[in-house]
Amino acid sequence: MSEEFEIRNKIAESGFVNFDLSTLIPKGIRKGIDLKDFLFQEMILKEKDFREKVDAIDAEEYKDAYIYIYNSVDTIVPLWAYFVLTAKLTDVAKKIVFGDREDLEVILMHNAVQTYDFEDMRGKRVLVKGCSDKEIPENAYIELVEQLKPMVKSLMFGEACSNVPIVKN
Structure with a gap:
């Protein structure tokens, strides 16, 4: 040619x-945790009930997962509740954030771009x-x-x- x-x-x-x-x-599994599932009648946070429900979580279900914690009901949740839930899962999860799935993805990509x-x-x-x-x-x-x-x-x-x-x- x-x-x-x-x-x-x-x-x-x-x-x-x-x-x-x-x-x-x-890469990894994304899992959401809705705080309403830990509230009395999905409306009121009772400390004893809340702690019992958090203690009942099988942490292994969240092993190596990216977790986003959100609240789908219009109720006030004290800040310490997020501490308790996060403390339960922080040893097994890759990352835990407050917000929806989109918030999680923004934070994950932020970390990825900043560390690349x-x-x-x-x-x-x-x-x-x-x-x-x-x-x-x-x-x-x-x-x-x-x-x-x-x-x-x-x-x-x-x-x-x-x-x-x-x-x-």
Whole structure:
């Protein structure tokens, strides 16, 4: 085949470092605990009853899980109740947060982005993958830009064939 008809992969030759933020999503089971299940008539926190229900939890069911504690009923729960529940599970769970599943994912991705070593991207042209089959909190993209902007030659978002320039240093 002559050189004028040679097929070249211009994307591979571009020198982009492709980065898929979904690779930072921590793997593991997510479990929610609704405080209403620990309340008397799902409305009132009685300390003795609450402590008995917390003591009855099989902590092994939460081993290596990411746990989010939430309250689906409109009732006031004293802060110490979260302490008691967290103390029961903190030795077995990977992470415990207050909030819904979305709050948990934001915190997990925050931790992942803040602790990831981006040094191999220093001075390079980085393309952050735009499409993912996994849900990624928007805040993770913001934090990623904060981490990469000072160190990369350029930062783009999207796909190699169609990307949006974000930063050029």
